[in-house]
Amino acid sequence: MDEKDWLTLVVLGTERNITKTAERSYLSQPSLTHRLQQLEKELGIGLFVYRLPSAGGTAAFFRSLPAVSVA
Numbered sequence: 001m002d003e004k005d006w007l008t009l010v011v012l013g014t015e016r017n018i019t020k021t022a023e024r025s026y027l028s029q030p031s032l033t034h035r036l037q038q039l040e041k042e043l044g045i046g047l048f049v050y051r052l053p054s055a056g057g058t059a060a061f062f063r064s065l066p067a068v069s070v071a
Contacts, residue, residue, distance in 0.1 A: 005039060008032070 012021045022032040040047050 001039060001042060005035070008035070012036075 008025050011024050015021045022029040
């Protein structure tokens, strides 16, 4: 996980919308979704519940937001 990943998580926590987060991060939505899935594998925890038309954060994601915002 690098700084860009942390910043993306902060934006996602603020926007709570994959499409808007992708736009603000200058990524395509599929690229952002793929990266988020890679982060979940890397961390070994589920961060999001994927359902159309959007994704919702899990409890683990929302617990991590204060730490991400400070970093």
